[in-house]
Amino acid sequence: MAVDQTPLQLGIRQAGEKLRAQDFAAAKALLTTLSARAPKIAQIWSMLGYVHASEKDYGKALNFYYQSYLIDPENVPVILSIAKLQKLLGFKEAHLRTLETALKADPHDKPALQLYGEGKAEEEDPEAAAAAFSAILRVAPDDLNALYGLAFAHENMGDNGAAADLYGKIITSQRGNEDKSAALGAACKIASFPHQHIVHTEELEHLLDLAFNSSRRIKVMFARAAIHVRAGANHEAWEQLLLANNAMRSEELARKALAEKASVLSHVRNLARQSEAAQDRQAIGGYPRPVFILGPSRSGKSLLEKMLATNDSVRRSYEADIVDKCLSQLAQELALTEPLTAWRLPERLKKPLSGIFGSELKRVAGGRRFVTNTNPSYIENVGLLSSISEDALFIFVSRNKQDQAFRIFEKLYARGNSYAYDMNSIFSYIDMYTELASQWTRLFPSRCLSVTYEALVTGDAEEIRRVAEFAGMEFTSRSIEIHSDAGCSVPFQEEIERLLHTSG
Template sequence: MDEAEALRQQGKLIQAQRICETVLQRYPDYVGMLHTLGLVLADRGHFKQSLAPLVQAAMLNPRDWRTLTALSGVYLRLGAAETAIRTLEQAREIEPEDASIHATLGEILYATREYEAAAAAYERALSRAPELHDIHIKLAECHLHMGRAAPAAKAALAVLERDPSKMSPLDILSRVPDDLHDIDVLRRLDAARNNSTDSDEVWGARVAFTRARLLDAKGDHDRAWTNLETANAHKARLFAEEQARDAANRDTFLERLASVKPLPEPKGKPEAGHTVTLYVLGPSRSGKTTAESIVATLPGVSRGFENRLLEVAVRQTFQDAGLLSRDWIGDLPIPLEKPFQDNYARELKARAADAAIFTNTHPGHMSAAVRLAAFVPEARFMLMRRNVDDLALRIYMKNYDSGNSYAYALPAIRAYLDWYNAMIDAAMQLMPGRCAQVSYEEMVADPSCVRARAAALCGIEDGGGDLPAVPDDRGCADPYSQWMKSAG
């Protein structure tokens, strides 16, 4: 077993698997070997196959928190986040102080976009094992998603203190203001190559995105644009087929929306005691997180960030009805409206407790808005617009972890933004009394307008008070106008 685990740690997974399977043929209830085999299969990406040995190991030794933690991680990879959390809670009852349990919980919560709770779990893990570099980076990513640059920089700097040549903290620091650190990130990027196993092409694209952000901040627009073209050319090739498919689906959806009848305007304020879900929707980089932080200064607001409660409620409704699993509300049959409402209310209560308003900034919910408004009377929508050139540039400068297939070619970005703005126009017509528009430009000029419109939309008083600082990124595309025009 020790030999198999050593091989696993060295990445020699085929040899490790052979040892495990050979031993288990003779000793099928050897818990330690079942556990190791499950880890090996998971490391190989064979998550379904890894379930059997890990479940058997947990069945034979239900108090082995290591097996329960590993099993939880596999459940997450298979899309069963709730089961992953429940399994991890069992592990935490047995061994509440283990850092890996809290780190795995953070990973689950991060995957479900529960950033506040994920950050708390990562903090608990680091309080027990501060040497976990990857957890510092994941904590920094949580803070960036929540719009908290200072703690993100702090987490990245904690990694650089231990390993000055790692790429991940350098990437984090390139996304925060310069006054939060004194690191020359550009100078350190080349040294970080020694620690990476990425191919030259993948590494080159990753570093080019980071360089472009840094050079843009320094006003070196010629070199910034050169790096942007390098970075996006690689990603555009990877996402070409997906981009074409997504564009066709968007056009089809917009055509279908043209036949939808407007919803009746709501009468009066949302019912007392019911939490209003305020969806702050707009394209990536349009200022949703900033707008959400402003709305959060209203009394009784709980921030949900890019929460997935809608998809969870939809999927649960399909599964309860014995139907194929789906997570888009547009697929939900009308007869399942009441079960969906019950599931939605339960998921909302679990996240928002007794808050008067629960915000959600998931950009993908734009295509679900009209159907959601029909099924959930308390749903409200704040729709974000931004200067198209500025928005296109900031999307073009972003290296997305997944999705956003349109983001790596300017013509595709502009087509996507045209579609999104058409969706906003349609929503304003189809959901009177449930929507309000805010532009990034007016939010920067007068942040209080966001709070005032949110308060009016949700039927509460705007009591005034301090507002968070709003960074001014207006006109960011001006230095790049000649290149953007030639690129489409």
């Protein structure tokens, strides 16, 4: 034994050796003895946390790491271990709060910033995610994970130009790397962007050729179709789209998705019209006003949200699932074992949900008077949202059905949207969504407004003024860059009609 090592130090060193040898049973026994002998040593508790995490006993691991944190609250690696376990256990809000604690201890800690950015991206808060990834890139400008995270955040904010530049930087940075996986993913992303953001180079084509023979084969088919569409090679584009959508199609999942939407529609058709008091178009009740911008995928919701957000009093929440978050909190408070369904929520639970929803709106708003949201699934929840928020408003965005169906058919979705790979299912989905919007307008006429994509992309200031006045916002004449793709389906109308009339 080294002369400068105490028995306690020797025991900790031996436990570390056992951990490196993955002899967790011996390490656990030794560390348990040491913790009883020296309960104020943070390292012992964190090592016990590591033992239990390695054995996938995450609940105990979390307790041990927390004990270490109480002794040494500035230890960022321990705080991050707590955050990772919270995420594994499904404690999303606690996970983000713990990461904020880590960043208070060290605002420049790269792993903490990365995890925080990823957490905010999952929470549909791309602005906060972008801030975290940008902080990493200020000191490590070539960090691949941060580049990807920042590109994805800009994509979610609708800033495809900035996203394309970042994905291009990833491709450039990987030229000398034999592992092309990062470059392949970036190439697929760039290829699927609107025309004005595609940099059609030999390098991009080469990467797509490589990706076609990898696990990204389906992504490449959608990406190549996008390139052909923008280049006007309509026959080649359609062939790629047929291959891609056939590979993704699942009749069973599509039927299930449409049946669920039809069930909601049937329920709404049978509702009686609500009596509505005249409401002043100002946020009331001390809460920000929620403005839900609703429409099927590719309808122009994000464009309208971006237009409204030129007003400094508006906070964009993108597609954040605020309702699901509030329902989960209510279920936890009531100790329920089954999840709550928004459009079937019992009347007695609406009042407590209203308080939770208002608090969540305040948190999301960050001091602003309006919160916009573009989650398309909220078309099912208009009735509930109207009952738990006395000043919630709903703007329904629609567009030419053929154009919309084509844009949906052209897109590979990260998750869900199982109806999107069959043209008949797409048209059925759009029809049901449109009728739901009509039924909600019948039930809540003073809360609902309809606009069209075609009107928005003209840049008509009066149309935006009409929307702003409906929401109770001051009209702002600040403009944004608008790229219209009205008429995008025209070159493919015969092919679309052929699919619509093809059975099976």
